[in-house]
Amino acid sequence: MTLQHETTAPTDAPQPRRPPRLDWRDHAIYIGFVVVFLLFAVTLGDDGFLTGSNLLNIVRQTAVIAVMAVAGTLVIAAAQIDLSIGSVAGLSSVVTAMTLSATGNLLVGVLAGVGVGLLVGVINGGLVAYARIPSFLVTLAMLGIAGGVAQWISGFQPIPILDRTFTMIFGSGDFGPIPSLLLWAVVVVAIGVVVMNKTAFGRQILATGGNPVAATFSGVRVQRITFAVLVISSVVAAIAGMLYAGRLQSGRFQWGTGDELSVIAAVVLGGTSLFGGTGRVLGSVVGALFVGLINNGLILAGLDVSQQIIIQGVIIIIAVALTRKR
Amino acid sequence: MNTSAAVRMSGIRKSFGDVEVLKGVDLEVHRGEVHALLGGNGAGKSTLMKILRGVHRPDAGSVELDGVAVDLRSPADATAGGVGMVFQEFSLVPSLTVAQNMHLGREHRTRGLLDDRRMRRDSAEVLDRMGVELDPRAVVGDLPVGYRQLVEIAKALSHQARILVLDEPTASLPYSEVERLFALVQRLAAQNIAVIYISHRMAEITRVADRMSVIRDGRRVLCDDVAAVSPERVAEAIVGREILHLAEAPTREPVPTDTPTVLSVRDLRAGSRVQAVSFDLARGEILGLAGLIGSGRTELAHCLFGVDRPDRGTMALDGRAYRPAAPGDAIAAGVMLLPESRAQQGLVLEHTIGQNMLLPSLRRLGRGPLVDDERGRALCDDLVARLQIRGATGRIPVSRLSGGNQQKVALAKWLALRDTGLSPRVLILDEPTAGVDIATKTDIMHLVRELADTGTGVVLISSELEELLAVADRVLVLRSGCVTADLARSDIPDEESLQLAIQGA
Numbered sequence: 023m024t025l026q027h028e029t030t031a032p033t034d035a036p037q038p039r040r041p042p043r044l045d046w047r048d049h050a051i052y053i054g055f056v057v058v059f060l061l062f063a064v065t066l067g068d069d070g071f072l073t074g075s076n077l078l079n080i081v082r083q084t085a086v087i088a089v090m091a092v093a094g095t096l097v098i099a100a101a102q103i104d105l106s107i108g109s110v111a112g113l114s115s116v117v118t119a120m121t122l123s124a125t126g127n128l129l130v131g132v133l134a135g136v137g138v139g140l141l142v143g144v145i146n147g148g149l150v151a152y153a154r155i156p157s158f159l160v161t162l163a164m165l166g167i168a169g170g171v172a173q174w175i176s177g178f179q180p181i182p183i184l185d186r187t188f189t190m191i192f193g194s195g196d197f198g199p200i201p202s203l204l205l206w207a208v209v210v211v212a213i214g215v216v217v218m219n220k221t222a223f224g225r226q227i228l229a230t231g232g233n234p235v236a237a238t239f240s241g242v243r244v245q246r247i248t249f250a251v252l253v254i255s256s257v258v259a260a261i262a263g264m265l266y267a268g269r270l271q272s273g274r275f276q277w278g279t280g281d282e283l284s285v286i287a288a289v290v291l292g293g294t295s296l297f298g299g300t301g302r303v304l305g306s307v308v309g310a311l312f313v314g315l316i317n318n319g320l321i322l323a324g325l326d327v328s329q330q331i332i333i334q335g336v337i338i339i340i341a342v343a344l345t346r347k348r
Numbered sequence: 349m350n351t352s353a354a355v356r357m358s359g360i361r362k363s364f365g366d367v368e369v370l371k372g373v374d375l376e377v378h379r380g381e382v383h384a385l386l387g388g389n390g391a392g393k394s395t396l397m398k399i400l401r402g403v404h405r406p407d408a409g410s411v412e413l414d415g416v417a418v419d420l421r422s423p424a425d426a427t428a429g430g431v432g433m434v435f436q437e438f439s440l441v442p443s444l445t446v447a448q449n450m451h452l453g454r455e456h457r458t459r460g461l462l463d464d465r466r467m468r469r470d471s472a473e474v475l476d477r478m479g480v481e482l483d484p485r486a487v488v489g490d491l492p493v494g495y496r497q498l499v500e501i502a503k504a505l506s507h508q509a510r511i512l513v514l515d516e517p518t519a520s521l522p523y524s525e526v527e528r529l530f531a532l533v534q535r536l537a538a539q540n541i542a543v544i545y546i547s548h549r550m551a552e553i554t555r556v557a558d559r560m561s562v563i564r565d566g567r568r569v570l571c572d573d574v575a576a577v578s579p580e581r582v583a584e585a586i587v588g589r590e591i592l593h594l595a596e597a598p599t600r601e602p603v604p605t606d607t608p609t610v611l612s613v614r615d616l617r618a619g620s621r622v623q624a625v626s627f628d629l630a631r632g633e634i635l636g637l638a639g640l641i642g643s644g645r646t647e648l649a650h651c652l653f654g655v656d657r658p659d660r661g662t663m664a665l666d667g668r669a670y671r672p673a674a675p676g677d678a679i680a681a682g683v684m685l686l687p688e689s690r691a692q693q694g695l696v697l698e699h700t701i702g703q704n705m706l707l708p709s710l711r712r713l714g715r716g717p718l719v720d721d722e723r724g725r726a727l728c729d730d731l732v733a734r735l736q737i738r739g740a741t742g743r744i745p746v747s748r749l750s751g752g753n754q755q756k757v758a759l760a761k762w763l764a765l766r767d768t769g770l771s772p773r774v775l776i777l778d779e780p781t782a783g784v785d786i787a788t789k790t791d792i793m794h795l796v797r798e799l800a801d802t803g804t805g806v807v808l809i810s811s812e813l814e815e816l817l818a819v820a821d822r823v824l825v826l827r828s829g830c831v832t833a834d835l836a837r838s839d840i841p842d843e844e845s846l847q848l849a850i851q852g853a
């Protein structure tokens with residue numbers, strides 16, 4: 023290579039490599055988490071906030087959101103959005119419960135649940151990636167469709183799950199000292215971190231979200247990436263639905279309702295840009311914990327669910343405003 | 349000089365993070381003068397001008413306009429001081445009309461409602477003063493590229509600007525439009541406007557500029573009348589050492605006639621822009637593609653690279669049918685493209701140098717599904733050093749690099765791929781030296797030759813005829829999507845004759 027010139031001028035001296043400057047916005051979620059935690063610890067200490075069982079409760083309630091937020095990070099990093107995950111979780115819980123009671127076969131039940139996610143994901147991904155309909159519209163429609171199907175086939179009734187093995191594996195039981203729910207979350211998060219940060223797939227997701235044209239010109243199969251990301255999102259949502267079913271020992275269309283809001287809040291709070299091109303899986307997990315923390319604190323403080331939802335909406339807006347650069 | 353300078357900047361310093369870009373720069377520009385501002389990629393030209401335009405605040409130093417010290421805190425301050433600027437990057441809104449663009453952010457109102465008629469009248473007046481025939485109601489997105497540049501200038505002038513900064517106005521301008529721009533610049537100077545003109549093309553400087561300043565390493569190293577210094581001295585001031593000029597590079601042996609063909613294209617048609625193109629590219633051959641804007645060169649490149657699918661015709665690579673359905677297929681087959689627009693097609697602007705450079709190579713870096721970051725970083729550091737990419741500190745996004753350095757990153761993507769073991773069979777370069785400084789231009793052209801010497805077939809699209817003649821073995825002339833001439837380098841005596849072939853005279 024002839025490009026290397028004899029370096030004579032000081033111009034060519036390599037500039038010193040310094041560690042990148044810390045941008046507080048990149049770490050806002052961690053700071054916010056600690057601040058709110060301390061705030062609750064002081065103000066709600068007498069209401070039982072700091073007890074072991076309450077803290078474990080937060081983790082339990084957060085685990086399912088965290089699982090979905092991992093996939094949500096991939097979706098948002100690719101500059102897409104998936105609004106159907108809450109409904110898909112509900113539908114998967116219903117289908118799994120119905121299949122379990124009809125066949126009594128654990129494996130068939132689980133496959134049916136995953137199959138729901140796969141089917142919805144293929145439809146979502148196909149319409150977005152290949153028919154080029156905006157994911158916002160497709161998944162908003164799917165939110166209604168999946169929710170409606172769940173209500174229809176279950177006749178608005180909860181469907182009890184009597185299979186002990188299923189409920190043990192999916193969220194009710196413990197593996198040794200560790201609640202199975204926590205184990206699920208840890209495994210999914212670990213996979214998510216590796217996929218996002220260490221694989222070619224993860225980086226191609228980021229490039230697709232950052233500039234789909236430049237990604238295409240670099241050989242990235244942008245449509246495939248978009249398709250894959252939406253399929254993953256639905257399948258993970260279906261697994262989340264089974265975790266609800268296992269924990270609550272029933273399938274019901276309401277499981278997961280409104281989770282899309284919590285997931286988007288968690289992902290955005292975690293530092294992933296809604297415009298695509300960045301993705302922080304661990305940030306999303308802390309974001310999910312943060313949302314769970316606030317909900318828990320609000321309950322202890324005596325607020326009801328409707329008030330929680332209002333506060334969640336406000337948090338999303340504040341988070342987006344605060345973390346937006348320039 | 350005397351106190352009547354339209355612009356006097358003294359001791360300007362500016363750092364970004366830990367890097368000091370300007371280390372005390374002086375600049376005086378007088379009314380009615382065309383002042384060339386020169387320097388290598390990343391020298392700080394755009395930064396200095398953004399300070400004058402109120403976009404950046406200097407860390408130290410002072411600015412005087414017409415002898416009055418001013419504190420430019422915002423672009424609005426600069427506008428009030430009579431400074432207009434055409435930025436390196438396009439800044440028009442394609443969906444708005446010429447008049448709307450010219451008044452963007454400072455719309456005229458009557459009783460709260462937009463006064464469209466007045467804005468149109470104002471715009472027409474400015475365009476008239478520029479000697480440009482253009483309807484202020486035309487939608488910018490519908491205009492040819494050359495006209496958009498004129499609208500940018502009109503926008504910069506549209507509020508009594510007495511100082512006009514043009515940051516590489518010709519980098520994205522077709523050859524045929526350049527003359528018109530020169531005439532306009534001279535007309536404005538005659539109207540007593542001070543024009544600051546940034547360009548990497550030496551020939552332009554001697555054409556339009558009266559005086560020049562050269563910046564290197566954050567300091568002004570030369571300031572003189574253009575007529576008083578030789579081009580060689582200017583080049584040396586810019587680069588900081590003597591460089592081997594392109595035209596002086598040893599001529600290449602023409603590729604032997606029995607060299608195997610690597611790419612063969614027969615009767616290719618695509619849309620309205622590519623009509624019936626046939627040609628063969630031999631291994632190691634550098635094939636220039638010349639033509640006016642709209643002649644179908646970029647569209648042809650897009651067919652070869654799998655961005656667009658041809659309607660008819662066949663392509664063969666190494667004798668086998670080649671039908672890429674997407675750039676991914678083309679790359680896997682060894683066909684690579686440096687696209688025309690680095691910002692839209694070449695780079696993910698918010699990603700780092702490394703992320704961009706390694707994007708095509710990710711699947712080849714490391715074992716199994718995991719990317720070997722260690723190896724990636726080494727590859728990237730090596731290319732940064734080899735291509736002398738400036739400003740590559742830490743993990744800054746490529747959007748913060750100067751224009752020329754961005755272009756190097758876009759090119760480095762294919763070099764990284766080669767270093768991971770996938771050598772290009774065919775490399776297509778679409779205006780590879782747009783916005784690139786003279787030293788890098790020569791470097792890129794040497795690199796192109798080197799690739800050709802290892803057997804890569806190169807297709808070089810360029811509007812700079814000097815460049816084509818310096819490196820191409822053969823030149824295809826395209827007009828309206830058809831090949832109108834296929835000339836061996838030895839059959840082209842000089843630039844004029846090629847220019848004639850392009851214009852079809």
Ligand SMILES: Nc1ncnc2c1ncn2[C@@H]1O[C@H](COP(=O)(O)OP(=O)(O)OP(=O)(O)O)[C@@H](O)[C@H]1O
Pocket residue numbers: 364365369387388389390391392393394395396436738739744748749750751752753783785
């Ligand atoms: N906003 C920014 N943040 C950090 N660094 C910056 C920023 N803007 C410019 N720089 C750095 O300052 C240096 C000078 O950039 P500038 O754009 O002024 O160069 P230039 O002389 O215009 O080069 P070119 O001819 O390539 O356009 C570059 O190294 C660039 O990376």
Ligand SMILES: [Mg+2]
Pocket residue numbers: 393394395436515750751
């Ligand atoms: Mg510049």
